[in-house]
Amino acid sequence: MTAPARVRVPALPIEGGCQCGKLRYRLTKPPLTYYACHCTVCQRQSGSAFGSSMMMEADGVDLVGPHETFGHRGGSGRPMECAFCPSCGVRVTHQIVGSDIMVIKPGTLDDTSWLVPAGHIFTATRQPWVTLGADDGLLYEDAPDMPALKERWRQMTE
Numbered sequence: 001m002t003a004p005a006r007v008r009v010p011a012l013p014i015e016g017g018c019q020c021g022k023l024r025y026r027l028t029k030p031p032l033t034y035y036a037c038h039c040t041v042c043q044r045q046s047g048s049a050f051g052s053s054m055m056m057e058a059d060g061v062d063l064v065g066p067h068e069t070f071g072h073r074g075g076s077g078r079p080m081e082c083a084f085c086p087s088c089g090v091r092v093t094h095q096i097v098g099s100d101i102m103v104i105k106p107g108t109l110d111d112t113s114w115l116v117p118a119g120h121i122f123t124a125t126r127q128p129w130v131t132l133g134a135d136d137g138l139l140y141e142d143a144p145d146m147p148a149l150k151e152r153w154r155q156m157t158e
Helices: 040-046 146-157
Strands: 014-017 024-027 033-037 051-057 061-064 068-073 079-084 091-096 101-104 119-121
Touching: 033 146, 040 051, 061 091, 119 146
Parallel strands: 033 119
Antiparallel strands: 014 024, 024 061, 033 051, 051 101, 068 079, 079 091, 091 101
């Protein structure tokens, strides 16, 4: 594997929101990690070849504006709550019930130009045209080693 890419996290707060702009958020703490997930649940949720997730300490995420939630089971089988805008339907977060970690859907950030994933997870179900190699960070065919993804992200952002 090659050396980690360098990532410059923008100054806090980092802001984002849904497509119509009625649901906004502010991130007041830095991300814990950022990765791309190739599981079939994320493919369906994103309507694309993969979903991307940015893990945050939940108390560092401030949702502003109307939002609704729905319950769902993630790839781990654990129940989670997903927050979305009731006007445009864009999901902006999900959180395993009872967890102090919240996941931001980083495509909803106002500025995504700085994002580089620390790795790719559930690659066994990636689309056949998606190619990954040594420059793409940590690669996991199934569930990831989350502490390793967080450490890689730390190395990328120090």
